[in-house]
Amino acid sequence: MKFSYISHLHCPKCREKYEFNIIQQLCACGSPLLVDYDLQELKKRWGPAALAGRSNDLWRYHELLPVTDPDNIVTLGEGMTPLLRMDRLGAAMGIGQLWMKDEGVIPTGSFKARGAAVGVSKAKELAIQELAMPTNGNAGAAWSLYAARAGIRATIVMPVGAPEITRNECAISGANLYLVNGLISDAGQIVGQAVKEHGLFDASTLKEPYRIEGKKTMGLEIVEQLQWKVPDVILYPTGGGVGLIGIYKALKELIELGWIEDKLPRLVAVQAAGCAPIVKAWEEGKSVSEFWENSATAAFGINVPKALGDFLVLEAVYESGGCAVAIDDDTLLKELGTIASLEGAFVCPEGAATFAAARQLREGGWIKEGETVIALNTGSGIKYPETVNVQVPVLEPGARLTRR
Ligand SMILES: *Cc1c(COP(=O)(O)O)cnc(C)c1O
Ligand SMILES: [Zn+2]
Numbered sequence: 475m476k477f478s479y480i481s482h483l484h485c486p487k488c489r490e491k492y493e494f495n496i497i498q499q500l501c502a503c504g505s506p507l508l509v510d511y512d513l514q515e516l517k518k519r520w521g522p523a524a525l526a527g528r529s530n531d532l533w534r535y536h537e538l539l540p541v542t543d544p545d546n547i548v549t550l551g552e553g554m555t556p557l558l559r560m561d562r563l564g565a566a567m568g569i570g571q572l573w574m575k576d577e578g579v580i581p582t583g584s585f586k587a588r589g590a591a592v593g594v595s596k597a598k599e600l601a602i603q604e605l606a607m608p609t610n611g612n613a614g615a616a617w618s619l620y621a622a623r624a625g626i627r628a629t630i631v632m633p634v635g636a637p638e639i640t641r642n643e644c645a646i647s648g649a650n651l652y653l654v655n656g657l658i659s660d661a662g663q664i665v666g667q668a669v670k671e672h673g674l675f676d677a678s679t680l681k682e683p684y685r686i687e688g689k690k691t692m693g694l695e696i697v698e699q700l701q702w703k704v705p706d707v708i709l710y711p712t713g714g715g716v717g718l719i720g721i722y723k724a725l726k727e728l729i730e731l732g733w734i735e736d737k738l739p740r741l742v743a744v745q746a747a748g749c750a751p752i753v754k755a756w757e758e759g760k761s762v763s764e765f766w767e768n769s770a771t772a773a774f775g776i777n778v779p780k781a782l783g784d785f786l787v788l789e790a791v792y793e794s795g796g797c798a799v800a801i802d803d804d805t806l807l808k809e810l811g812t813i814a815s816l817e818g819a820f821v822c823p824e825g826a827a828t829f830a831a832a833r834q835l836r837e838g839g840w841i842k843e844g845e846t847v848i849a850l851n852t853g854s855g856i857k858y859p860e861t862v863n864v865q866v867p868v869l870e871p872g873a874r875l876t877r878r
Pocket of ligand 2: 490
């Protein structure tokens with residue numbers, strides 16, 4: 475058995491093929507590259523039983539990951555996050571089988587750790603010494619920390635408005651951190667220039683092929699946790715859309731391996747009303763999105779006005795019979811409170827948006843009563859202290875409580 479069954483990379487736009495054992499960024503045509511595996515070979519040698527006794531993290535699926543030598547793995551124990559029943563919240567929404575895939579408990583505090591673990595491990599395997607990326611905060615934090623562990627230098631550019639804790643995570647790991655007075659698109663432009671001038675490895679979303687592979691493991695875990703049953707609906711808070719593309723890719727690979735039935739969950743791209751380019755494209759039946767002007771939302775991780783992989787996100791939504799939904803900030807912040815008070819889960823605003831979307835889709839009848847619905851909470855609410863405004867009485871020592 476090989477450790478990884480990676481065979482090559484391919485361009486989903488022009489179909490060009492690329493080698494995996496040298497550094498690759500985008501296809502010559504400008505599209506992101508996707509990783510292919512020798513699934514026919516793997517199918518002969520590998521089944522779900524082989525997972526028994528493996529490490530309880532995302533590396534348990536190493537045959538379907540791109541790192542070929544286990545010595546190159548850079549890990550902080552990421553993956554195999556809980557899939558939790560949300561019975562009280564589900565009952566309030568009229569969804570009998572509501573589950574949360576909770577990425578709030580993963581290293582670095584957001585699911586960006588998955589993409590960083592696999593992306594940085596592969597960068598180490600390719601002997602990359604310095605990488606650069608623009609970020610809305612969480613990706614920069616995760617890549618800085620994993621890069622530090624790998625001994626790789628990281629240059630990170632993020633908007634001044636990005637959650638402050640993510641700044642601290644970058645700074646404490648010794649990354650070369652810059653803030654920009656603008657959006658992630660402005661940060662991206664600055665990084666692009668620096669990559670050209672200084673020959674850095676460009677780790678921007680989808681400009682390297684391996685981040686998707688890390689995020690894909692959410693799809694693998696969800697079906698393993700459901701005993702290889704495919705749920706009816708998965709809701710995903712969509713910025714760059716990497717996780718949604720990854721989950722779609724994971725499930726198609728498992729179908730080809732014969733581990734699950736030939737059925738996809740309906741994939742729902744959830745966006746913020748203040749930045750909803752994918753939703754607009756989906757509503758208009760288009761296959762690509764347009765730049766969203768003046769985007770703004772409290773769900774910072776999904777403030778992406780134009781995603782490089784938009785056509786892949788839309789393909790996954792169309793092909794799976796899914797849909798795209800925009801949620802305004804008031805609604806998602808209210809949902810955040812409901813989730814905490816009914817279920818004891820302090821989710822991030824992006825995660826709250828997926829639950830608000832489930833509620834709306836159930837009300838509108840798109841989600842049917844008995845369906846199994848998975849909402850992704852992509853990070854910990856603890857990373858966003860500014861979303862909660864606390865107004866409570868301050869007591870003097872010795873005061874007596876009045877019951878409220
Ligand atoms: C980055 C991020 C997202 C969006 O992820 P994509 O895969 O880029 O769409 C959602 N939630 C949080 C907390 C994030 O940090
Ligand atoms: Zn191409």
